[in-house]
C-alpha cells in the first residue's frame with residue numbers, strides 16, 4: 001500500500017489521496033479494480049519488445065530481425081529487450097531472451 005501511495009503521489013498527481021474503500025462495489029465499477037487496471041496498464045514485461053505484454057517467439061524474431069539490420073522492425077519497448085542491461089540491443093540480449101523463453 002505504501003508503494004502505491006508513493007507512486008501516485010510522486011509520479012501521477014503530486015499529492016496524496018485518501019480513499020474510503022469500505023463502500024467499494026464489486027465488478028467493473030469497483031474503485032480498486034480501476035486502480036489495479038491503471039497500474040497494470042503501464043507495467044512492462046521483461047523481454048517484450050513488440051509491446052504485446054507477452055514474452056514469446058515473436059519478440060525473439062523481432063529482435064533477430066533488428067540485429068540483422070532490417071529497417072522496418074517494429075520495436076515498441078527497446079528497454080524491455082535490454083536483458084543484458086548494457087543500454088543497447090545486441091546479441092547478448094538475444095541469447096538472454098532465448099533462455100527466458102525456453103525456461
Ligand SMILES: [Ca+2]
Nearest residue numbers: 048052054059
Ligand atoms: Ca511480446
Ligand SMILES: [Ca+2]
Nearest residue numbers: 082084086088
Ligand atoms: Ca543489451
